[in-house]
Amino acid sequence: GDSVTQMEGPVTLSEEAFLTINCTYTATGYPSLFWYVQYPGEGLQLLLKATKADDKGSNKGFEATYRKETTSFHLEKGSVQVSDSAVYFCALVILHTDKLIFGTGTRLQVFP
Amino acid sequence: DGGITQSPKYLFRKEGQNVTLSCEQNLNHDAMYWYRQDPGQGLRLIYYSQIVNDFQKGDIAEGYSVSREKKESFPLTVTSAQKNPTAFYLCASRPGTGVNEQYFGPGTRLTVT
Numbered sequence: 001g002d003s004v005t006q007m008e009g010p011v012t013l014s015e016e017a018f019l020t021i022n023c024t025y026t027a028t029g030y031p032s033l034f035w036y037v038q039y040p041g042e043g044l045q046l047l048l049k050a051t052k053a054d055d056k057g058s059n060k061g062f063e064a065t066y067r068k069e070t071t072s073f074h075l076e077k078g079s080v081q082v083s084d085s086a087v088y089f090c091a092l093v094i095l096h097t098d099k100l101i102f103g104t105g106t107r108l109q110v111f112p
Numbered sequence: 113d114g115g116i117t118q119s120p121k122y123l124f125r126k127e128g129q130n131v132t133l134s135c136e137q138n139l140n141h142d143a144m145y146w147y148r149q150d151p152g153q154g155l156r157l158i159y160y161s162q163i164v165n166d167f168q169k170g171d172i173a174e175g176y177s178v179s180r181e182k183k184e185s186f187p188l189t190v191t192s193a194q195k196n197p198t199a200f201y202l203c204a205s206r207p208g209t210g211v212n213e214q215y216f217g218p219g220t221r222l223t224v225t
Contacts, residue, residue: 004154032212043118043202043216044155051212089154093212098143098162099170100204100214102154 002027004090006103013080013110021075021106023064023090031092033057033066033073038087038105047075047088080110115139116217118203123222125197133188133220135203141215142208144186148172149200149219158201161186190222197224 007022025031032051036044048057053068062077073090090103116137125131135144143162147155157170161180175194180186190197200221204214 034213036216041219041221043116043218044204046213046215049213095212098160098206099157100145100155104152104154 002029002031002092002094002101004092004101004103006088006090006106009087009105009107011106011108013108015082015110015112016079017110019075019077019080019084019108021088021090021108023073023075023103025071025073025090025092027071027092027094029094029096031094033064034091034093034100035062035064035073035075036089036091036102038089040086044089080108082110082112084108085110116203116205116215118201118217118220121218121220123220125222125224127224128192129224130189130191131197131222131224133190133201133203133222135186135188135217137184137186137203137205137217139205139207139215140183141205142183143206143214144180145204145206145214146170146176146178146186146188147202147204149202155202158188190224197222 003026034049035047037047048059050057050066056065087105119134145160146158159178161167177189202219203217206214
């Protein structure tokens with residue numbers, strides 16, 4: 001079935017370090033891909049999305065490229081801040097379905 | 113301000129009681145969803161509704177019920193049949209055809225003792 005696999009956390013970084021959070025997917029159709037972010041005690045916020053192969057989604061310094069050949073959608077940021085500390089979820093939805101499938105989330109901790 | 117509201121933020125109930133969680137949106141979105149989040153896990157879909165007066169079961173619907181009498185409202189009832197109801201519940205909505213992303217409310221943390 002369709003699924004999303006994310007790297008285990010927590011990911012611990014110093015401020016201004018480079019961030020990569022790996023995400024790979026398995027899908028039977030043509031998925032759209034998303035990254036959501038969840039701050040402590042809050043709901044999820046859409047961070048970025050990509051709807052077809054080779055698309056790059058970007059927002060707030062974060063970016064991810066839809067790689068069909070490697071079925072991946074890795075999240076990157078060049079210089080993280082303490083305020084980026086949160087849980088990040090990779091997700092997909094298959095065209096013409098109405099189900100968002102989530103990975104288990106990766107906690108990011110950024111220290112000054 | 114447009115958005116999705118869930119109330120209350122924290123809810124406490126005794127075992128054996130039914131409890132209803134509120135979800136309201138003023139975004140004029142067609143579709144609405146309920147998810148359950150447990151510590152260290154991703155979100156699991158409970159129920160969803162694409163139009164008024166219609167809804168479908170998600171992956172973990174047992175012990176839950178919903179209604180969609182109005183476009184802007186999608187309440188979730190956690191019944192006494194739900195074996196492990198303590199969790200963080202998230203409501204989401206989606207604009208409509210051609211838009212795949214969902215937008216989430218702030219969540220309700222339910223504790224049943």
